[in-house]
Amino acid sequence: MENSGGIQASLAGRYALALFELARDSKQLDSVGKSLATVKEALEQSEDFQALTTSPLVGRDAAAATVKAVGESLKLDSLTRNFLGVLAENRRLAHIGSVIRAFTLLVSNHKGETTAEVTTAHPLDAAQVKALAAQLKSGVGRDVAIELKVDPEILGGLKVKIGSQMIDSSIRTRLNTLAQAMKG
Structure with missing residues (x-):
């Protein structure tokens, strides 16, 4: 298992590593990377989307349903949509920014x-x-x-x-x- 400078030590790093390994094994690193860049841009531009990811008042089911709808409207690849659903189910959407940064670092290291x-x-x-x-x-x-x-x-x-x-x-x-x- 790839450690890449302690990324694995953080919660977001473990999620990013899992997503990286799934994307690498299914040869979808580029499409997942593009989808995560779209998610990052959406987080920066939409206060509502940002509130969804950080609010403790949004329940698991509501967060999962909303993330699914957002994933479809942003035209994210299926692996990224499923991954966001897992984050919502596990109440880890607040870590999405850190996950994206760690994933980007893993991909960069993988590409040399x-x-x-x-x-x-x-x-x-x-x-x-x-x-x-x-x-x-x-x-x-x-x-x-x-x-x-x-x-x-x-x-x-x-x-x-x-x-x-x-x-x-x-x-x-x-x-x-x-x-x-x-x-x-």
Whole structure:
């Protein structure tokens, strides 16, 4: 059984590992990955869906039925829909964000790549993402899967996190550093 740096130690990690092994064995890693990305996007955009996953007031049956309907409307693959049903039945929907992160890490390790969490002030286009991936690959020595986040609060520049390493070239951080230096 693959441990991948302690992922298995957490509850979300155990669920992610189970989903990963099912998807790998049935050769559905890409479709499950795309479905989980859709779920992640839905969680970020829908307060109702987010409330469903975190509310202790929603019963197992209601959560399972709602997750099934959401899975069908989002056109998720059957393995991911069934997996979300299991999370609902076990009252573990609150862990879906952590499960998605752990699954993504497992897939990256399986493909021989590393994952970089990149935060920008504005969305990047496909050419910029490709150039950034090439630049990170030359520094890391492995293929790099980029997980993009947009945070206007950084004003400009990038924040890149690869494993425990953080590269912060955001304008906000530079301004804060300059302000600290001026205070003496």
